[in-house]
Amino acid sequence: MSNQTFSKSERLTSRKAIANLFEKGTALRIAPIKIIYLSMELDSLSPVQAGFSVPKTIFKRAVDRNLLKRRMREAYRRNKKLLYDGLENSGKQFAIMFIYSKKEVISYEEIEGKIILFMERLITKHVKGS
RNA sequence: AAUGUUAGCUGUUCUAUCGUUCGCCGAUUCGUCGGAGGAAGGAAAGUCCGGGCAACAUAGAGUACCGCACUUCCUAACGGGAAGGUCUUGAUAAUGAGAGUUAUUAAGAACAGAUAGUGCUACAGAAAAUAACCGCCUCUUCGAGGUAAGGGUGAAAAGGUGGGGCUAAAAAUCCACCGCAGUUGCAGGUGACUGUAAUUGAGAGAAAACCUUGCGGGUUGAAAGGCAAUGUAUACCGGGAUAUUUGUUCCGUUGGAGCAAAAUAAAAACUACUCGUUUGAUCCCGGAGGGUGUGCCGAUAGAGUCUGUUGGCGACAGCAGGCCCAGAUAAAUGAUAGAAAUUGAACGGCCCUCGGGUCGAUCUAUACAGAACCCGGCUUACAGGCUAACUUCCUUU
């Protein structure tokens, strides 16, 4: 689990879980990315399940939406070890949804920086709370 | 050789590291792991047409509604395609006194009907489709009548050109030629239609106004639909049985059987309406309905594609052989780094017809765009490259 794979058990695939997340989750905004997360029981052993979304109203073309989702997913996949290590001993599970909310396409480096920033914040908040 | 237009084809490649998904093979502690493979397009797009497929009656009739509209063919089908016909516009040439006609060539056509009917044609103009304002002429002054040759208005003015005659003045009255429309005959063509002869006629435009005629269309779309699991009482589904009342006949007696009629019956579904069809009341047996929401099938081998050959002007069709070519579902096919190729820019070297070619290193750019059940089309978007045809220009012979 400590490698860089990103298989189905680590992604948000349950319609029910997503509905629950949007209803009760905590919203957070880091520059162009809006993040909704919730501590909840998941149906897999993975500590975190993540999903990525780009609204159709901002980007009309499917090519642009695909590009941004791929960049966000890649950034998450390469850095998720940070998040997993931080949550290792807590026993909690998180569902996270990343939503892109800017009209321009930004580079991979920028997206990666924002996602790392979010992970650090989530860990410090969680440690402080417990 | 350059320039542009149109049509067709193509539409970046390789390596390394880390990843996604689907078959196959092997292992497994059933969580996964390993091996070897497949993984976006010509438009996957717009959702504009047509078809397959599925449910609702094996999908029925008429009206309404919607769509289409030269002919023949292709096709599973089409509003698509091929070949042809006709018309319009432009150019060139020939001919004619002129109107016009003919030939070649290019482009285009929602190209049935305006002589079935209703309505419309602003402003201007006498008048916009049963034409008389000025002008001309006649009668009997006012006024009435005749006349479409001339005038001006308008997008459009009542077939056109030339000539003669009649007449009060004129005309479509006459002659010749040209054009248009209807009917009939002959010849050619599968047909649209063409050629030709006779005869009749003079009534603009618009159907992308309503409409008429002919042809076609049942409705809803994979979120269709089917299976399984979870789970609770009836209403839901499937199968079977029986009908209730009245009259009458028979058996012959607190009842049973046959026949006929009526009622239950109001309504619901099938497209809006009319018809038509189905359901319908009670009991028994079996399965469960609604809601939440999971997995699988539908769902990836097909009107498939490539090669050859035969038929056809062609679209296309037949035959033979080879090939298997994405299958995701909060939704895969990617990220990073480095090379190469192509394009453009300025720089330096070399060559020469002084405008380019070629080599080197640097910088820049690499389009439009992402499958969502599957096919056939149409439309729209598209950096660069290749091929073909044509236009224009230059040089040489």
Added chain:
RNA sequence: GGCCCCAUAGUUCAAGGGAUAGAAUAGAAGUUUCCUAAACUUUAGAUCCAGGUUCGAGUCCUGGUGGGGCUA
């Protein structure tokens, strides 16, 4: 994914194919007032884009662009 609707001044709406596309409100300038508001006068401002039919198109037809709604 599928189905449907709409587009006119800054905004909300009109306009049987026919003078210069109209009204309300918002804007600007002026009058009035010590100043503001209200009132009055004047003024500028628009048919989503491209083709086609027609003598003539906001309206009719075709293609595109943008926006909105419904559907488990």
